[in-house]
Amino acid sequence: MAKKQSSLINMVLTLFVITTVAAVALGFVYYFTKEPIDNVKKEKLANALKEVLPEFDSITAKDKIPFEWDKKLDTVPVFKVSKGDTQVGTAVEVITHKGFGGDVKLLVGFDNDGRIFGYSVLEHKETAGLGSKMGTWFNDTARQSSYVKGRDLKDYKDGIKVSKDDKDGIDAITAATISSRAFCDALNKAYAVYVNTVGSCVSTDTLIIKDDLKCDTLTNVSTIRKTDENSIEVTFKEEGGQDNE
Amino acid sequence: MNNWKNFTKGFIKENPVLIMLLGCCPTLGTTTSAINGLSMGLATTFVLVCSNIVISLIKNLIPDKVRIPSYIVVIASFVTVIDLLMQAYLPGIYETLGLFIPLIVVNCIVLGRAEAFASKNGVWASCVDGLGMGLGYALALMILGAVREILGSLSIFGWQFIQADGILVFVLAPGAFFGLAYFIAVVRRFNK
Numbered sequence: 254m255a256k257k258q259s260s261l262i263n264m265v266l267t268l269f270v271i272t273t274v275a276a277v278a279l280g281f282v283y284y285f286t287k288e289p290i291d292n293v294k295k296e297k298l299a300n301a302l303k304e305v306l307p308e309f310d311s312i313t314a315k316d317k318i319p320f321e322w323d324k325k326l327d328t329v330p331v332f333k334v335s336k337g338d339t340q341v342g343t344a345v346e347v348i349t350h351k352g353f354g355g356d357v358k359l360l361v362g363f364d365n366d367g368r369i370f371g372y373s374v375l376e377h378k379e380t381a382g383l384g385s386k387m388g389t390w391f392n393d394t395a396r397q398s399s400y401v402k403g404r405d406l407k408d409y410k411d412g413i414k415v416s417k418d419d420k421d422g423i424d425a426i427t428a429a430t431i432s433s434r435a436f437c438d439a440l441n442k443a444y445a446v447y448v449n450t451v452g453s454c455v456s457t458d459t460l461i462i463k464d465d466l467k468c469d470t471l472t473n474v475s476t477i478r479k480t481d482e483n484s485i486e487v488t489f490k491e492e493g494g495q496d497n498e
Numbered sequence: 499m500n501n502w503k504n505f506t507k508g509f510i511k512e513n514p515v516l517i518m519l520l521g522c523c524p525t526l527g528t529t530t531s532a533i534n535g536l537s538m539g540l541a542t543t544f545v546l547v548c549s550n551i552v553i554s555l556i557k558n559l560i561p562d563k564v565r566i567p568s569y570i571v572v573i574a575s576f577v578t579v580i581d582l583l584m585q586a587y588l589p590g591i592y593e594t595l596g597l598f599i600p601l602i603v604v605n606c607i608v609l610g611r612a613e614a615f616a617s618k619n620g621v622w623a624s625c626v627d628g629l630g631m632g633l634g635y636a637l638a639l640m641i642l643g644a645v646r647e648i649l650g651s652l653s654i655f656g657w658q659f660i661q662a663d664g665i666l667v668f669v670l671a672p673g674a675f676f677g678l679a680y681f682i683a684v685v686r687r688f689n690k
Contacts, residue, residue: 259563267560271568275575282579289586297589381530381594381651381669428666 297375298360302332305362305371306342309334318450322442323350329446342370343451345443351435354378357387359436361443367451368405369440384432391423391436398424401440412441504626508634515638515678516685520606525639526674528598532655535643537591538598539636541580543629545602546611548576550628553616569612570603577602607635638681646677 257263302312313335317328330346344362351357358376363369374388391401401423406413409422415433416422425433514520521542528538552572560568581599584592592599602608611631616624647653650668652660667673 257559257561259561263561264564268564268567268571271556271560271571275571279575279578282582286582286586290582293586293589376593378597381534383666383669427663 301360301373301375302334302344302362304373305344305360306334307336307364307370309336309341311335313340316450318446320442320446320449322445329442331446331450333451341365343447345446345450346375347439347442347446349435349439349442351431351438352377352379353384353429353431353435354380357432357435357439359439359443361440361447363444363447363451366405367407367444367447368403369401371402372440379429379432384426384429386426386429387432387436390426396424399426406440406444412444413437501623501626504623505630508627508630508632509637510634510685510689512631512634513638513685514607514610514631514635515642516682517689518607518610519682520610521635522678524598524601524605525642525678526671528595529639529643529646529674529677530669531647531651531653532640532644533591534594535639535641536636537588537595539632539639541584541595541599542602542605542607543632543636544580545573545576546608546632546635547625547628548579549573549608549612550616550624551621552576553612554619554621554624557617565617566609566613569609569617573608573612574603607631642674642677642681645681646673649673649677 257267311334313333315333316331318331320327320329327348332344332346333340334342334344342362342364344360346358346360348356348358355378356376357374357379360373360375361369362371372391377385377387379385379387390396391399394400398417401413404413404423414422414437415425415430417424422437423433508514510516512518515522515525524538524542529535549569549572553569556568556572577600580602581596584595584599611628615627619627644654646668647655648664650664650666650673652658652662652664665673668677
């Protein structure tokens, strides 16, 4: 068969036919892979939840909480899980923009006392072999100085951070300090969201307040505002009164 | 016989990475570990074989002046197909390679083979050529990935053989240049 001439009508027709066929074919592939792709995502989240939380049999609440962090508004998915009728833990899904290679998405689980029960790295673009160790590094019982499970973030006044000293924070991943800092940032954000939504803001004296908190869970408190370094302002819902500590 | 030649030339004699120096961008980017290199190579092989077959089939229907855009549409379609398939069935690998898969579209090897081979040869020969070139590419990427993984993280295919830190630079981008440069030098030396 002879090669087609490059006349205008031939060129337009050829391109039109090729793009149409390609579009239809891609539509089919998309249609058939949509369900498996969604399943993979769901399964991944379900596995991550199992990993970061105590044993549970139902997810009682799944909300997207609007939350401000570093002056940026974000919606943060929060999962509350229960075994039987009692709530056993809360998991918060956070994204930090401080990663070395881009955003890091972390799922952090807290038990009822507000201690970190576990974490799982959902998405990251950190350097392979360095920052990518994030998923196991902070989860290794052999390395207590960077082991995060069981830590209560209210013990850290300015939030947990990368530090050699156990009292101030956790030991960084070797040669991946930026990734480790991003990890700490994500933990702090997750904890702030946790405190905000679960309402363990009762112990206000040790609370880390990065921004104004809205406490919907306490019956009569509406917001806790940080006025300066050492004091906070609590606004009550019904009385409308103010309480300075 | 001729087909066998077509198939084997991609491995050493005309290896896309080591001899023709095509597709260096994904080569440098994805070879942080052996498994990443191999997966990227196989994904590219799939696209190469499919696009070579289709292009050799439709080569006479395409007017010369619009052949490049037509080839790119065909290639891009197959890349999107493998992107979706990997997301659905190989989520683990997609997590590390996802970023590079769409870049196969602009990989010079794919368009290069379409232009240099598939548009002039029959279906069967084009298919064999795509397979040979693709596997040669995958092999080169896997070896480079393995070398970087061994030196950089002291592991191979994810299995850590010494519990220690490797030579960090080999995991990072400069290590890819070092590795590729020595790799090419060695192959050139023995290829003469």
